[in-house]
Amino acid sequence: MNTGLQLYNTLTRKKELFEPxxxxxxxxxxxxxxxxxxxxxxxxxxxxxxxxxxxxxxxxxxxxxxxxxxxxxxxxxxxxxxxxxxxxxxxxxxxxxxxxxxxxxxxxxxxxxxxxxxxxxxxxxxxxxxxxxxxxxxxxxxxxxxxxxxxxxxxxxxxxxxxxxxxxxxxxxxxxxxxxxxxxxxxxxxxxxxxxxxxxxxxxxxxxxxxxxxxxxxxxxxxxxxxxxxxxxxxxxxxxxxxxxxxxxxxxxxxxxxxxxxxxxxxxxxxxxxNMLTVNGTRMSKSAGNGFLPEQLFTGDHELLDKGFSPMTVKFFMLQAHYRSTLDFSNEALDASEKGFKRLMNALSLLDKLTPSESSDFDITPIVDNCVKAMNDDFNSPVVIAELFEASRIINTVYDGKGKISAAELDKLKQLMQDFVYDIFGLKDEETSNIALNSVLDMVIDLRQTAKENKDYATSDKIRLGLQSMGIQLKDSKEGTTWNKA
CATH class of the missing domain: 3.40.50.620 (HUPs)
Known part of the structure; x- marks a missing residue:
């Protein structure tokens, strides 16, 4: 059992070792x-x-x-x-x-x-x-x-x-x-x-x-x-x-x-x-005219929003700030969170595509320890997210063939992401979790592969460029074609 957890106690106005x-x-x-x-x-x-x-x-x-x-x-x-x-x-x-x-x-x-x-x-x-x-x-x-x-x-x-x-x-x-x-x-x-x-x-x-x-x-x-x-x-x-x-x-x-x-x-x-929410530095409230409902945030149907943001993007945005700190909503901050969340989900989609090596250039244990240490420090989710981005960098490095990871370290990496991204943060990939989308992409990739085998390179390039315009990046290798969100 985790015994190092410290909570900030409003009653005493200080952090205390959690003793149930x-x-x-x-x-x-x-x-x-x-x-x-x-x-x-x-x-x-x-x-x-x-x-x-x-x-x-x-x-x-x-x-x-x-x-x-x-x-x-x-x-x-x-x-x-x-x-x-x-x-x-x-x-x-x-x-x-x-x-x-x-x-x-x-x-x-x-x-x-x-x-x-x-x-x-x-x-x-x-x-x-x-x-x-x-x-x-x-x-x-x-x-x-x-x-x-x-x-x-x-x-x-x-x-x-x-x-x-x-x-x-x-x-x-x-x-x-x-x-x-x-x-x-x-x-x-x-x-x-x-x-x-x-x-x-x-x-x-x-x-x-x-x-x-x-x-x-x-x-x-x-x-x-x-x-x-x-x-x-x-x-x-x-x-x-x-x-x-x-x-x-x-x-x-x-x-x-x-x-x-x-x-x-x-x-x-x-x-x-x-702590409270603010919008562009001003406290969020109905009387100030800057308050909006979750549905308005999702659809973008509000004069203060440039566009809508998905529920997971908004949740990720909230987790990037400590729960006791003021959280300021702005289009720029939400855009940055959207990009960060997509980057994290892209890395996660590559995990099962990594091939372990006999040796490893990376040690995952310090990242795991830092995540636990941050959560034990009054649930410091922003620090955990920084560590998860470091884990994402490792995934991308190995996937691009610029680094090696052993089977043991890869298992630690997979467990880290499962524990903190899915089980503790409660995040989910809103796109790749769509079974229908995965099935359609698999079919399109098969059609492109058939076109290449028939030397119909015009059709093959058209499929690749069309998917790229929709934010789907294809990557060909000797093991076959994989995709991730660009």
Whole structure:
């Protein structure tokens, strides 16, 4: 088992040696999407990053229970319990039942992640499927004296909690400054403190999604669902809790408070957060007009895009940046990633065509060691990609007859590419994996070979040049004709 893994822990703001609570088992909880609209690229980056982490933990020998929730209830427009319910608002807009909205956007979310070739989580619970657990947790928090009822709504008492626990442990913010900067909101008179937040919200007459509770009909607050579901499937204490960095200040801060107020235990040992996306140096957002959906990125149907980029190109682009660093989208950067990804896939397509020699000019072990070392250093995928390009250079050198590789080193090379390109990064060749394309090319190559045998060189050259114009390069040798993407 890999024992050298270090994670950056948002809780302590430093890298720490990863020590799972119940080795070799790892419990990981990641805040999933709120399914009232199409998944955005920020979500995609988060889930691609934690897919990488999930895959590498499994590769390292851990048995991982990866829990990623679906938020399908209890999410108001504002983090401070103000505004309309987002699901009800979308349902009215599209003239659908709220659960139709949930179904529609959940399926869309899964479709997008399949295009990025991410693995499904071990468990994907929904908030609406765990109302009982949320009610029971709220009751326990109230019994422990950290929550109170006001007109049928249950609020978490931040001031009372802060007398025993550190409410800002995750962000290191000053509590007094937070109190001073919190604006007055509608319903504030129901709360004892400005930072108090709702665990259970009383249903209004027009509320569509509501459930019975000891305090009357209502629905859960946004934050309580994750605390309840993580505790149910991973226990009061587990290893990793993750999500986008935008969740740390409010959602994850309140999760920690709820969990400690209920069980008197800090829920996760390691807190991990992915960084934000920018477009040409400006933060990506709908209000700025520079936000685009994954489908727009794939088709190029957006005024900021010169063309579309394939899902694997976009995924490769995301993996070229560390998950904790800002990722800037631009046509130039995506073009460069597209070329790099094609170069990597071209090299992979040549692996099975290499003929081993008795001796070797190359030692693959240092490359393997560097890849493992980089992944152990808080999942440093950009460094791994640099090593994979070095491996690609070796493949091309041997294929061109400018270097020799032994059978033992070739086996290491093949295993390296299988492990890191396919199993850990979850990349796939979107072109050569197409069986129909391979079959057609094989047939065309046979037709060209027949033309050459009949000394019909005009037809032979026409086929070669035609394929070249489409990005397919033919290479003739004494063993026959092979092809790769130019």
């Amino acid at each position: 609570l119940n080795a070799p088992h790892v419990g990981m909880y990641v805040c999933g999407p709120t399914v009232y609209s199409d998944v955005h690229l920020g979500n995609c980056r988060t889930f691609i990053s934690f897919d990488l982490i999930f895959r590498y933990l499994k590769y390292s020998g851990y048995k991982v229970r990866y829990v990623r929730n679906i938020t399908d209830a209890g999410h108001l427009e504002g983090d401070r319990d103000e505004g309309d319910d987002k699901f009800a608002k979308r349902a009215k807009l599209e003239q659908l039942e709220p659960m139709e909205i949930v179904q529609k956007y959940t399926l869309g979310f899964h479709d997008v992640l399949r295009m990025f070739n991410t693995l499904p989580p071990s468990i994907e619970p929904t908030a609406t499927g765990h109302i009982i657990e949320q009610i029971e947790m709220i009751k326990e928090i109230m019994n422990n004296g950290y929550a109170y009822e006001s007109n049928g709504t249950i609020y978490f008492d931040v001031e009372k909690y802060s007398q025993t626990y550190n409410y800002t442990i995750l962000t290191n913010r000053n509590l007094e400054d937070m109190l001073a900067n919190t604006r007055e909101l509608g319903g504030q008179n129901e709360k004892r403190g400005r930072l108090d937040f709702a665990l259970w919200i009383k249903a209004k007459p027009e509320t569509l999604m509501r459930w019975a509770s000891p305090w009357g009909e209502g629905f859960p607050g946004w934050h309580i669902e994750c605390s309840a579901m993580s505790a149910k499937y991973l226990g009061a204490e587990f290893d990793i809790h993750g999500g986008g960095m935008d969740l740390a200040a409010t959602h994850h801060t309140n999760e920690i408070a709820q969990s400690e107020a209920c069980s008197h235990k800090q829920p996760a040992k390691y807190w991990m957060h992915t």
